[in-house]
Amino acid sequence: MNQQFDAVVVGAGQAGPSLAERLGKSGRKVAVIERKLVGGTCVNTGCIPTKAMVASAYVAKQARSAGNYGVNTGDVRVDMEAVWQRTQGISGQSRSSVEKWLAGMQNVSLLRGHAAFESPNTLRVGDTLIEAGEIFLNVGGRAVAPDFPGIDSVPYLTNTGILELRQLPRHLVIVGGSYIGLEFGQMFRRFGAEVTIVERSDRLLPKEDPDVSAAVVDILEKEGIKLHLAAECIELHGKAGEISVLAKCAKPGLEVHGTHLLLAVGRRPNTDALGLDKAGVNTNEHGYITVDDQCRTNVSGIWAMGECNGHGAFTHTAYNDYEIVAANVLDEEPRRISDRILAYALFIDPPLGRIGLTEQEALKKGHDVRVGVRPMTRVGRAVERGEALGFMKVIVDGKSEQLLGAAILGVNGDEAIHSLLDVMYAKARYQTVTHAVHIHPTVAELLPTVLQSLSPL
Incomplete structure (x- = not known):
């Protein structure tokens, strides 16, 4: 037909x-x-x-x-x-x-x-x-199924299968320290599971600036999540309810045992x-x-x-x-x-809102990089809520005075970041933000202060 x-x-x-x-x-x-x-x-x-x-x-x-x-x-x-x-x-x-x-x-x-x-x-x-x-x-x-030894015999979950869990894993082992792995890791830890994250890179979120990665590590470790980085040569062993993840090239060698395995290594x-x-x-x-x-x-x-x-x-x-x-x-x-300007969020708690270039990317592109940073402890709204982890970071080109990028790791950071994104789309100078009067008490009200604190690298 x-x-x-x-x-x-x-x-x-x-x-x-x-x-x-x-x-x-x-x-x-x-x-x-x-x-x-x-x-x-x-x-x-x-x-x-x-x-x-x-x-x-x-x-x-x-x-x-x-x-x-x-x-x-x-x-x-x-x-x-x-x-x-x-x-x-x-x-x-x-x-x-x-x-x-x-x-x-x-x-x-x-x-x-x-x-x-x-x-x-x-x-x-x-x-x-x-x-x-x-x-x-x-x-x-x-989701990608990596060619780890043992992939064909050891039961594992992807971002699809883990949504079908109706009972709490005793110990969830996650291979992959990027967005999917971190979001599921934190949520299952809060549900009550023991959680271990194994990442092949030498830091979490390797595409972010090192200070962002380090702050995320601090947030997760404070909740009791175990992290193992630089875990190369990964092998899988075991059966349902008794799985093991080995990283033979880690120094020292790594072996993690758990009840459930989530693979979050790409798509x-x-x-x-x-x-x-x-x-x-x-x-x-x-x-x-x-x-x-x-x-x-x-x-x-x-x-x-x-x-x-x-x-x-x-x-x-x-x-x-x-x-x-x-x-x-x-x-x-x-x-x-x-x-299109790059924009995305990592929805751990507190979330990370990210737009434009990182500090490292801006330097590689030859910009006259100016950076402003303020901790979330300076945000009255965050302190009042008892959620003052993280920081704000803005990156500006000193010659054009235009925003190059920003990261807000903190409460409502995924929302507040949009005021900077719109300024970037307007191709306006960063003073558009510093001269604005923001509502108090909000998270976004600190953005003018962050931009007033710019310093060269």
């Missing part, structure tokens, strides 16, 4: 449904093809369920420390079944909302199944051939089963689809958005890809990926 559409969107993640709606409203006949769950990683196994669990973990931590605020709560016990039910309910409601949204779209049909190219303008979904003049790929990615794009070779679409050595500044592939009429194009593994970058594609295809507005 053959079906013809004007446009096909493969994948109902963050970018897909939004683009489908715009295309449908333009008068195009549109198909959205989804092989599993609409909403993609964010709704089903990423942002929404994990941040729901982070919220539960935060409440557990606050309940245990309630006495510090003059509040007596008694014994605190975490019901993992209830945490799971709450998390699934929030994620399920979000997925249902996307399904209803798609069902109500003008000129848009949702087709279920796996899509693979037969030619540059033809996709096969089961026994059906679908032809379209425009094809937009939004297929996302998945790969879901492009290997798309039949991209039949369409002539280029990928790089890691399987990411090669695109230009407007998300166009090398094949006319085919675009790639979101994690699969290698230009960001975040919900917000995927949504921006949709905006870029829609602007160029529908609005004749030449928006570009290269206009």
Whole structure:
């Protein structure tokens, strides 16, 4: 059976449904093809369920420390079944909302199944051939299974499987000291599990400045999380409930025993089963689809958005890809990926908000680097809440007087950072912030003070 559409969107993640709606409203006949769950990683196994669990973990931590605020709560016990039910309910409601949204779209049909190219303008979904003049790929990615010895025999969890746990692990061992590993590590420690994190690099978050990494280490160790760094030559041993992680090249050699294992060592794009070779679409050595500044592939009429194009593994970058594609295809507005300023957050508690360049990156690019730093103990709002861990750091070019980047590791840092991000997009001088009058008492009110303390390196 053959079906013809004007446009096909493969994948109902963050970018897909939004683009489908715009295309449908333009008068195009549109198909959205989804092989599993609409909403993609964010709704089903990423942002929404994990941040729901982070919220539960935060409440557990606050309940245990309630006495510090003059509040007596008694014994605190975490019901993992209830945490799971709450998390699934929030994620399920979000997925249902996307399904209803798609069902109500003008000129848009949702087709279920796996899509693979037969030619540059033809996709096969089961026994059906679908032809379209425009094809937009939004297929996302998945966790990497590293080639550790023992990977085929030792049971392990990824960011997807750990969301299905309905009982608390006695000892969770995590291989990977970046965002996924740290967020799950802290939340399960707060739920009551013993947690050990094993990282192959010589520090956590190796892409951040060393002072940020060191502060995160301090936060996690204060909660009783064990950290092992520079753990190379990793091997896995054991069985369900009795796993071991060995790092033979660590000095001294490392062996960690636990009941559950989470592997958080990276992701790969879901492009290997798309039949991209039949369409002539280029990928790089890691399987990411090669695109230009407007998300166009090398094949006319085919675009790639979101994690699969290698230009960001975040919900917000995927949504921006949709905006870029829609602007160029529908609005004749030449928006570009290269206009985007790097911005993301690490949702441990307190969170890390990060934008632009790090101090080390700014130096390598030859900027006249000026840095301002203030501890969160200077933020009245943080002290009043009893959450004054972390610091603020801003990086400025001394010649242009423009912001280059910033990191706020502290309470509400993931929100306060946006006032600096907007100044960067406006290409305004940093004095725009120093001359602003911020509301007291807030976290963002310290940003003018931080910028008034700039000093050269």
